[in-house]
Amino acid sequence: MVRLRRIVLDILKPHEPKLVPFTEQLTEPEEIRGVTAKLVDIEENVRRIRVTVEGEDIDMETLEEHIMDLSGSIHSIDEVSCGETIVDDPWLPN
Amino acid sequence: MNPRERLAGLRRVLGKEDVRSLARRYFVANGFDGTLTSIGVVLGAYMGGSVDNGLAIIGIGLGAAIGLGTSGIWSVWEIERAETSRELLQLEAAMMTDLEDTQLTRDFRSEQIVLALAAATGPVIGVLVTLFPLLFEGVFLSLFQAVLLSIAFGVLLLGGVGAYMGSISKQRWYVAAARMGLAGIVVAIITVFLPG
Numbered sequence: 001m002v003r004l005r006r007i008v009l010d011i012l013k014p015h016e017p018k019l020v021p022f023t024e025q026l027t028e029p030e031e032i033r034g035v036t037a038k039l040v041d042i043e044e045n046v047r048r049i050r051v052t053v054e055g056e057d058i059d060m061e062t063l064e065e066h067i068m069d070l071s072g073s074i075h076s077i078d079e080v081s082c083g084e085t086i087v088d089d090p091w092l093p094n
Numbered sequence: 095m096n097p098r099e100r101l102a103g104l105r106r107v108l109g110k111e112d113v114r115s116l117a118r119r120y121f122v123a124n125g126f127d128g129t130l131t132s133i134g135v136v137l138g139a140y141m142g143g144s145v146d147n148g149l150a151i152i153g154i155g156l157g158a159a160i161g162l163g164t165s166g167i168w169s170v171w172e173i174e175r176a177e178t179s180r181e182l183l184q185l186e187a188a189m190m191t192d193l194e195d196t197q198l199t200r201d202f203r204s205e206q207i208v209l210a211l212a213a214a215t216g217p218v219i220g221v222l223v224t225l226f227p228l229l230f231e232g233v234f235l236s237l238f239q240a241v242l243l244s245i246a247f248g249v250l251l252l253g254g255v256g257a258y259m260g261s262i263s264k265q266r267w268y269v270a271a272a273r274m275g276l277a278g279i280v281v282a283i284i285t286v287f288l289p290g
Binding site: 012013014045046070 | 106184185188189190191193196197198201
């Protein structure tokens with residue numbers, strides 16, 4: 001089974017929970033090593049965030065359920081890294 | 095949801111400043127109602143002359159506490175239910191998704207519980223504190239003394255709440271205390287001069 005190491009998601013969420021508790025709670029599963037969330041856009045009732053999740057073997061189903069439980073909705077999966085090591089995108093500007 | 099999750103949810107909700115502020119408002123506003131009602135009930139019962147012991151006045155006061163407590167819990171529960179349902183509908187429309195059984199809806203429910211309890215405990219505490227001296231009627235207080243002490247307890251409680259509100263709003267606490275306490279004295283004076 002291929003291990004999912006890093007995933008970048010575009011998420012729409014209400015203003016609550018706020019970004020810090022939202023990100024903190026995403027790190028709760030054991031296999032998650034770290035999460036970075038970045039605010040992309042704020043609207044009247046919702047905000048769009050970009051979330052990068054890194055771990056040893058991320059369970060995508062659990063992650064999706066967790067995000068939904070935090071009232072988030074995954075709009076798109078923007079980047080995926082699988083395998084033994086994380087290979088950085090060579091086209092990304094340094 | 096297990097008890098640990100429920101507790102975590104309650105802690106999360108109590109950590110929100112807007113929930114604490116709203117709970118404080120409900121608690122103080124309804125506590126004010128309860129204390130003034132209690133002063134009116136105690137003095138009205140005494141002046142009416144139909145009761146001759148402290149326990150009878152306590153019985154009447156407890157009836158008021160039950161009424162005001164139930165009113166607080168019931169009305170705030172319904173108000174908050176309507177408000178959170180409206181907010182949820184707006185959010186679901188904005189997100190184009192169903193938010194049923196998410197942390198958000200569970201937190202909304204916890205907020206409802208916290209606010210309804212704050213609205214109910216305010217008047218009950220107000221009434222109980224005011225009635226407290228009447229327990230000692232016939233022990234070491236006459237009915238008249240117990241009634242006077244009861245009004246004093248009510249006024250002091252109002253003053254204490256006023257002082258607290260004054261301190262959190264960075265006003266002169268003694269002015270806020272006097273303003274709140276004055277309401278109790280006004281109720282007492284009006285009750286004394288009521289016909290009959």
